Amino acid sequence: MSTPAPPTDSDLNAQPFLERPLSRLLGTKSATPLAKLGLHTAHDLLHHHPRRYAEPGRLTDVTGLTEGEHVTVMAQVLSATTRTMRSRAGALFTVTVTDGNHPLTLAFFAKRAGALRIHEDKLRPGRVALFTGTVRDYRGERQLTHPDYIIIGEDAHDKAQALDEAARPIPIYPASASAPTWRIERAVATVLGQLRPEDLTDPLPTELRQRQHLLSAYDAMTKIHQPRTDTDWHSARHRFRVEEAFVIQCALVQRRHHNAHLQATPRTPHTGGLLDAFDARLPFTLTDGQRTVGTDIAADLTKAHPMQRLLQGDVGSGKTVIALRAMLQVIDAGGQAVLLAPTEVLATQHLATIRELLGPLASAGMLGATDNATSVVLLTGSLPTAQRRQALLDAASGAAGIIVGTHAVLSDNVSFADLGLVVVDEQHRFGVEQRDALRTRANTIPHMLVMTATPIPRTVAMTVFGDLDISTLNDMPAGRAGITTHVVPSTNDTWMNRVWARIREEIDAGRQAYVVCPRISDTTPEEQPTPQPTTDTLLDIPETTTTRTLTSVEETAQKLRDMPLFADIAIATLHGAMNATDKDHAMTTFAQHTTPILVATTVIEVGVNVPTASTMVILDADRFGISQLHQLRGRVGRGTDPGICLLVAPPDPQSLAHQRLTAVASTTDGFALAAMDLELRSEGDVLGAAQSGRASSLRHVRVIKDHDLILQARHDAQELIAQDPQLQGYPHLRDAINDYVGAEREEYLDRA
Numbered sequence: 001m002s003t004p005a006p007p008t009d010s011d012l013n014a015q016p017f018l019e020r021p022l023s024r025l026l027g028t029k030s031a032t033p034l035a036k037l038g039l040h041t042a043h044d045l046l047h048h049h050p051r052r053y054a055e056p057g058r059l060t061d062v063t064g065l066t067e068g069e070h071v072t073v074m075a076q077v078l079s080a081t082t083r084t085m086r087s088r089a090g091a092l093f094t095v096t097v098t099d100g101n102h103p104l105t106l107a108f109f110a111k112r113a114g115a116l117r118i119h120e121d122k123l124r125p126g127r128v129a130l131f132t133g134t135v136r137d138y139r140g141e142r143q144l145t146h147p148d149y150i151i152i153g154e155d156a157h158d159k160a161q162a163l164d165e166a167a168r169p170i171p172i173y174p175a176s177a178s179a180p181t182w183r184i185e186r187a188v189a190t191v192l193g194q195l196r197p198e199d200l201t202d203p204l205p206t207e208l209r210q211r212q213h214l215l216s217a218y219d220a221m222t223k224i225h226q227p228r229t230d231t232d233w234h235s236a237r238h239r240f241r242v243e244e245a246f247v248i249q250c251a252l253v254q255r256r257h258h259n260a261h262l263q264a265t266p267r268t269p270h271t272g273g274l275l276d277a278f279d280a281r282l283p284f285t286l287t288d289g290q291r292t293v294g295t296d297i298a299a300d301l302t303k304a305h306p307m308q309r310l311l312q313g314d315v316g317s318g319k320t321v322i323a324l325r326a327m328l329q330v331i332d333a334g335g336q337a338v339l340l341a342p343t344e345v346l347a348t349q350h351l352a353t354i355r356e357l358l359g360p361l362a363s364a365g366m367l368g369a370t371d372n373a374t375s376v377v378l379l380t381g382s383l384p385t386a387q388r389r390q391a392l393l394d395a396a397s398g399a400a401g402i403i404v405g406t407h408a409v410l411s412d413n414v415s416f417a418d419l420g421l422v423v424v425d426e427q428h429r430f431g432v433e434q435r436d437a438l439r440t441r442a443n444t445i446p447h448m449l450v451m452t453a454t455p456i457p458r459t460v461a462m463t464v465f466g467d468l469d470i471s472t473l474n475d476m477p478a479g480r481a482g483i484t485t486h487v488v489p490s491t492n493d494t495w496m497n498r499v500w501a502r503i504r505e506e507i508d509a510g511r512q513a514y515v516v517c518p519r520i521s522d523t524t525p526e527e528q529p530t531p532q533p534t535t536d537t538l539l540d541i542p543e544t545t546t547t548r549t550l551t552s553v554e555e556t557a558q559k560l561r562d563m564p565l566f567a568d569i570a571i572a573t574l575h576g577a578m579n580a581t582d583k584d585h586a587m588t589t590f591a592q593h594t595t596p597i598l599v600a601t602t603v604i605e606v607g608v609n610v611p612t613a614s615t616m617v618i619l620d621a622d623r624f625g626i627s628q629l630h631q632l633r634g635r636v637g638r639g640t641d642p643g644i645c646l647l648v649a650p651p652d653p654q655s656l657a658h659q660r661l662t663a664v665a666s667t668t669d670g671f672a673l674a675a676m677d678l679e680l681r682s683e684g685d686v687l688g689a690a691q692s693g694r695a696s697s698l699r700h701v702r703v704i705k706d707h708d709l710i711l712q713a714r715h716d717a718q719e720l721i722a723q724d725p726q727l728q729g730y731p732h733l734r735d736a737i738n739d740y741v742g743a744e745r746e747e748y749l750d751r752a
């Protein structure tokens with residue numbers, strides 16, 4: 001490949017304004033720190049919106065500052081003094097600032113007192129400024145050392161302008177130490193100064209914009225960055241949210257529209273088949289929810305276009321039976337079904353569960369099989385070659401009615417005789433692209449059922465899974481003993497001894513216990529690091545994370561083995577780095593009570609079902625998110641024995657992490673927890689929690705708070721696409737949809 005010639009000036013001018021590099025618009029010196037924030041072009045910078053706006057009249061409450069955090073605060077100078085230091089050479093300039101109620105100290109050091117004059121001149125009592133720096137603890141007091149700062153109203157030419165300047169909302173950008181918020185503000189001003197209205201295209205149809213009284217794209221861009229009043233940024237932000245919600249909904253509605261025109265083979269139920277035989281031998285009666293959802297699915301399967309349904313139901317609500325009944329309907333109609341699980345442990349377990357539930361109905365080809373029996377095979381990445389070859393053969397010949405597998409089913413060159421239904425269990429590890437990949441495996445497009453145990457609020461579902469129909473299981477099978485949850489301070493030895501003693505009591509009563517740790521061994525990182533929640537009360541990106549040593553599976557197992565309390569108890573371990581045979585062995589010996597304690601990572605999080613397991617101890621529980629804890633806890637209390645879940649963490653009642661633990665302990669209602677989770681999390685995490693494989697694409701819309709706006713966008717999108725399905729008349733909207741879908745795809749590829 002030849003190296004392209006460096007671009008000439010006229011090339012660069014021909015380049016659309018938004019694509020121009022910041023280094024050229026601002027100079028390298030200003031552009032470099034911005035690049036570290038991921039801002040490279042005019043487009044990047046203009047779409048880097050203020051996180052919030054400070055009102056000059058309202059100072060930041062300094063009582064909320066946490067040590068180690070990088071913050072920006074608005075405060076007024078109370079007093080300032082310079083003195084030479086006794087202990088070492090040099091001078092110290094200390095400034096006491098106030099938020100109106102509480103003082104905060106700033107400290108500036110220099111070799112000579114003269115070097116501090118520049119600060120003394122600026123930080124005079126009465127002045128209001130934005131200060132940014134890292135919070136330190138100095139003799140029990142919060143302090144900012146050498147904060148960067150900008151005086152409010154200082155640049156004004158006269159008093160009138162200073163007043164005006166002081167009255168406008170001040171944008172506070174997500175910033176870093178090398179690019180503090182006011183540097184970003186200045187960079188934005190430079191770029192905005194060169195932006196012309198025609199540089200921005202508007203994906204919103206004019207009619208929609210006028211009907212909803214929305215700002216133009218250009219006005220919104222200037223007002224989000226340089227508001228004169230609060231109304232300015234409110235209406236600008238509103239417009240960005242509407243735009244984003246609308247583009248996403250158009251993408252999803254278009255997808256649905258497209259789907260409705262795809263062909264699938266109808267799978268009509270027929271009497272006297274496997275499904276009837278199965279229902280007749282089911283040891284329990286279906287819950288009302290299971291029946292209703294079952295009816296919806298059965299109806300979907302008889303249609304000539306592919307079902308695309310999401311089934312959400314709390315942990316233990318009985319989704320497997322629903323899936324199995326759908327699979328049997330398809331087999332009765334001559335097709336095959338695939339059940340995909342996110343892990344090999346879960347796939348193996350599904351295989352066992354399904355074989356057990358089906359009994360003789362799953363013994364096709366074996367001695368004593370019933371007439372219409374089918375066969376269930378396992379297909380995972382780590383099967384021995386011979387077994388794998390046989391499974392592939394059975395899938396291709398149609399001998400296997402049900403194929404249970406992991407991602408291997410996707411990546412392999414598997415062919416099916418007649419694939420009619422794909423069930424994806426625990427959707428969160430499966431993105432849109434994976435669903436697409438599976439669909440292309442079959443001659444006609446199979447029906448699709450996606451199941452998740454994470455309750456998804458309606459607008460989240462609509463935003464994240466808006467291309468799917470949604471069913472919700474609201475009831476639980478009767479006769480569950482339930483779970484009690486407690487938060488245990490890890491620093492309290494008495495409590496910790498009680499935790500281990502409790503496990504011993506449960507084992508003696510014939511039950512088992514899980515102990516969950518965030519890491520495999522002392523030398524490995526966390527298996528699934530949980531994103532740290534960001535606080536929105538303070539303005540900047542937190543730069544610090546805790547550095548305590550987290551517990552690991554290997555060390556914890558050893559520690560328990562060394563305890564006299566467990567001298568006669570065998571302890572097994574389970575984690576993601578083990579091979580499939582060892583994992584199976586660990587699960588089996590645990591289920592059989594041979595190794596009644598299983599020390600594991602979150603590999604046991606989804607779906608694992610050992611009904612006699614009663615206790616779940618989660619170490620470093622503050623490292624896990626709410627839905628993850630709820631999932632983990634769902635592994636116990638599944639049978640007739642009451643479950644107990646102990647969340648062990650260092651005591652830190654003020655922290656968000658601790659609030660999560662308290663929330664989990666307060667209720668076992670997954671929907672209530674999802675709501676609390678949303679209150680505590682930032683939006684990015686919310687979408688993570690929706691287990692979607694789509695996280696960062698949402699920049700403006702807040703999936704819960706913007707409920708009405710999302711519903712409206714959905715409605716508008718449906719109307720528009722009904723009338724112009726290909727959006728022929730809306731090229732800018734089409735571009736925006738492509739950008740959105742493209743960004744999602746990139747994100748998916750990044751993760752894969």
Ligand code: ADP
Pocket residue numbers: 284285286287290313314315316317318319320321453477478607609
């Ligand atoms: P999940 O929805 O978490 O996947 P499962 O499908 O694993 O839940 O069901 C949990 C347990 O409840 C299983 O042992 C299953 O056999 C049992 N179960 C399912 N439906 C019912 C029912 N209607 N009555 C009693 N037990 C049920």
Ligand code: MG
Pocket residue numbers: 319320425607
């Ligand atoms: Mg399940």
